[in-house]
Amino acid sequence: LDIRSLGRRPGTMAEVHRTILTPSRIGVEMIGIEEGSEVDVDLRLESVSEGVLVTGTVCGETSGQCSRCLEPVEGTVHVFLTELFAYPNSETEQTTDEEDVHRIVDEQIDLEQSIIDAVAMELPMSPLCSDDCPGLCPQCGVRLAIADPDHGHDIIDPRWAGLAAKLDTLTDDEGNGTQTNGTGAGTQ
Ligand SMILES: [Zn+2]
Ligand SMILES: [Zn+2]
Incomplete structure (x- = not known):
């Protein structure tokens, strides 16, 4: 000027x-x-x-x-x-x-x-299309705003897979050990 x-x-x-x-x-x-x-x-x-x-x-x-x-x-x-x-x-x-x-x-x-x-x-460093934009699905990348309300994936994280197997074993043991536990509780 x-x-x-x-x-x-x-x-x-x-x-x-x-x-x-x-x-x-x-x-x-x-x-x-x-x-x-x-x-x-x-x-x-x-x-x-x-x-x-x-x-x-x-x-x-x-x-x-x-x-x-x-x-x-x-x-x-x-x-x-x-x-x-x-x-x-x-x-x-x-x-x-x-x-x-x-x-x-x-x-x-x-x-x-x-x-x-x-x-x-x-200007905002992180602009948003709307204040409550739900973003993208971390698993498949679909826009959650237009996805099914109950959109999700039944994926067990590999880190939990071992634990899940262990839980199964524990459940089996519980079936066999009901009486043992009962006896144990009695002696205490
Ligand atoms: Zn957005
Ligand atoms: Zn997804």
């Missing part, structure tokens, strides 16, 4: 309403604003003594995948920006790190990184 119209008079303001196309995808691994999507930018630029204060909103359509069932997830992301851009040779520029406070370069401010960071912060 060009800030020349603001002059360098504190209190001067300008508004920017623009729709931009994203030059590349913005977001986190599982959800984001796709490359070439429209992003609405509504900003207020305010000249302050040390630079230009930018406040406003950025919003765009997001698409991604549910982190539980992997179905597509569509949505909208709104972020609120508040960024100070320091004038060259201002006290702020002299006393702060470029990492912490942005700079005005050639009467221009570059909001790209601020927007990318703000959108990434706002």
